[in-house]
Amino acid sequence: MRDTPCLVVDADVLEANLSAMAEHARARGLALRPHAKTHKSLDIARHQLAHGAVGLTVATVAEAEVFAAGGFDDLFIAYPIWAEGPRAERLRALTTLARVRVGADSVESVRMLAAAVHAGRRAAGSASDRADSTPLAIAVEVDSGHHRSGCAPDRAAEVAAAARDARLAVDGVFTFPGHSYGLGAGDDAARDEAAALTIARDALTAAGIPCPIVSGGSTPSAHAADQGVLTELRPGVYALGDAQQWELGSCDPASIALWALATVVSRREGIVVLDAGSKMLGADRPGWTTGFGRVLDAPEARIVALSEHHATISLPVGMDAPAVGTRMRVAPNHVCSAVNLADALVIERAGVETGTWSVSARGANT
């Protein structure tokens, strides 16, 4: 018996999720480069490559370091890295272990990346500094409607040209259609993604800059990814699923492979309090969700309040409050946040614990 709360992964459900997305990408001729920030696990990443993923996406240099040390040699840091100080040196070291692609959405960040890489090459006394031998490639991030990072699609060539002029390889363009995270928003976000990437790709081509990679994808928009434009998909959450995907309709509850196992510690009429709070589930709570996660064993229940070590569950009318000590499974709203709070995941097959997997890149933020 394990003490609660803890995060549990059903390895069979995970495997089915990996297989389904791999098949989806394969059928559309898209390269699959799953985002490893979701699981931060070398074990899960190995399974993704076994299903045919071409490499991994990560969010930070620190995540890339963990996966490179674990033997992954094709990494895309899909983030506009500012390569100053120790991070510049770390990025150079990383390129000795893996083929590294980095996001950029400004001329300034491209120049900083180039300075970091070329300084290292000069320091190493390399005789060659031709662009085609650069160990670091750039992908230009464009905004497709999420309005986070990313330049306007029609300015992508400007950033790509700066990379070319600074003797960095250019892989192509990418976007994150994060506005797919809204009820019924996935199809429109996929259309926005395709439109923005088309403009960006065509701008690079018009500027004489080849654009072999056109990368997009989020879990809620992956089903509608435009195979006429995209060459690469980067979903992350699909591997494990969560309450948000369930409520968005991107997965059904039976496909949620990760939950927090929690214990009823307090009860009253119509209410139970579980011992999995925001320090286990994460505090993510977009306005369109029905609560702070979902109780897999009581789908009609609602998590109406969440503090650090308490989830307050409002039970459906007619349901007797489970006794204190009862164990229940809770799907976090956002699995990426939950995993990043745990040092290890408990692995089950058919309800039987088979071991644990380390969350190797937990806290790898820098």
Next chain:
Amino acid sequence: MRDTPCLVVDADVLEANLSAMAEHARARGLALRPHAKTHKSLDIARHQLAHGAVGLTVATVAEAEVFAAGGFDDLFIAYPIWAEGPRAERLRALTTLARVRVGADSVESVRMLAAAVHAGRRAAGSASDRADSTPLAIAVEVDSGHHRSGCAPDRAAEVAAAARDARLAVDGVFTFPGHSYGLGAGDDAARDEAAALTIARDALTAAGIPCPIVSGGSTPSAHAADQGVLTELRPGVYALGDAQQWELGSCDPASIALWALATVVSRREGIVVLDAGSKMLGADRPGWTTGFGRVLDAPEARIVALSEHHATISLPVGMDAPAVGTRMRVAPNHVCSAVNLADALVIERAGVETGTWSVSARGANT
């Protein structure tokens, strides 16, 4: 130069916060038992004891284990612990290292705690099992209006009597007036706290159960803690402060001792994007806050969106967007969540880094 994002603590501001709350408690004749879940740091806890704290409050057995191993011998696990399985054994082991008080809000949980402790005592072959030598004391948790855990105040004697009957020591009663977390709610929450604790204390007394400890307090209600009823205060956040306390009026921005140091990685008209997202700041965002944290270097700016590695900042009219690469300080909404995401805190005095402190109890959830 450190890579961003990272959490920084100004040790002088911290010290001033510790001193002010210690003086507040001392002036009112209240014992101060700070909640260590806020900082999870042995270093900060030592400073709190140096300022006169009588012991620590923690939220989990795992946190208690970390602090007991660090030499703290008076611990209150202010949580309705369900002492089953490995946790029962861990609790017994803990009582050999420290004086341990545990919360309970039901007869069932009291009986489980008693079974755990007495099983251990029998196993150890102790000749004495009188209640007054019990290494574990109970405090009855009552609900004062936050409606989380805690029994109704007029039922406190029932839980206390179960503890007495099960040969557990009873320290008294406690509550967490968490409904103090609302604009202007601190004074009313303190009144509710006093009212509930008075009912509970009087119920124990009427049942012939001594009630030496009457414990309450949250940072937003501590200023109004009723010195006529309370004997003990358990605030946590006051040590470090955060954007929520600032917006509640419980601290001013100059008293915020912890921030995330972050870098501008993307910018456009009126907007900058920083590299400190929810995996550094936490995703807490109650409806009464103005955003997902506050930018200490731009108090009028608002954090309008937060994803895992991006904080999207809307700048005030007339403020030029800082250049990519600019570093800015962000106060998280809820410092307890932010600290629990970091392995270490960078310590500064007068803007100069003096070392790091480990977040020793990070992730200690069970």
